[in-house]
Amino acid sequence: MSIRSNRRRAVLKAGGAVATLVSLGLITAEQALALPREAFASKSLAEALKAIGGEPATNDQVQIISPDIAENGAVVPVGAASKLPNTTEIYLLVEKNPTPLAAVFMIPAGTEADVQTRLKMGQSTNVLAVVKADGKLYSAVKETKVTLGGCGG
Numbered sequence: 001m002s003i004r005s006n007r008r009r010a011v012l013k014a015g016g017a018v019a020t021l022v023s024l025g026l027i028t029a030e031q032a033l034a035l036p037r038e039a040f041a042s043k044s045l046a047e048a049l050k051a052i053g054g055e056p057a058t059n060d061q062v063q064i065i066s067p068d069i070a071e072n073g074a075v076v077p078v079g080a081a082s083k084l085p086n087t088t089e090i091y092l093l094v095e096k097n098p099t100p101l102a103a104v105f106m107i108p109a110g111t112e113a114d115v116q117t118r119l120k121m122g123q124s125t126n127v128l129a130v131v132k133a134d135g136k137l138y139s140a141v142k143e144t145k146v147t148l149g150g151c152g153g
Contacts, residue, residue: 082133090113129141
C-alpha cells in the first residue's frame with residue numbers, strides 16, 4: 001500500500017469522524033474547523049503546546065488520571081478532569097511520543113469536564129492534561145512508567 005493511499009484513507013476517516021460529530025450536535029461546525037491539525041503533527045511537546053495556544057499554568061483544579069506503572073504501553077488508560085468553570089477543551093499530551101498531542105476533547109457547555117481514553121506510549125514519560133477554561137490554558141502532569149513499549153517497542 002502506498003503512502004499516498006494511506007494518507008488518503010487517514011484524511012477520509014478523519015473527515016468522516018468530524019462530520020459525524022457535527023451531525024450529532026456534539027461539536028459545532030466552527031469547533032470542527034478549529035481543531036488543531038498542526039498540533040497533531042507537532043514533533044515536540046513545545047511545538048504542540050504552541051499550536052494549542054501556548055504554555056499552560058499549573059492548576060490544582062485540573063486532574064490527570066494515569067497509572068503509575070503501565071504494563072503495556074500500547075493501551076494505557078488515561079483520563080482528565082477539570083473543576084474549572086467554563087471548561088471548553090481538554091488536551092492529552094504524551095511528552096516523549098513521536099507526536100506528543102494524543103487526544104483533543106471539546107466540552108459542550110453544561111457538561112461535566114471529565115474524559116477518559118486509552119493512549120499509546122513508547123516509553124516511560126510525563127502525561128499532560130491541558131484544559132482550556134475561560135480562554136486560558138491550565139495543566140496537570142503525571143509521570144507514567146511503561147514496562148512494555150507501545151510505539152514500536
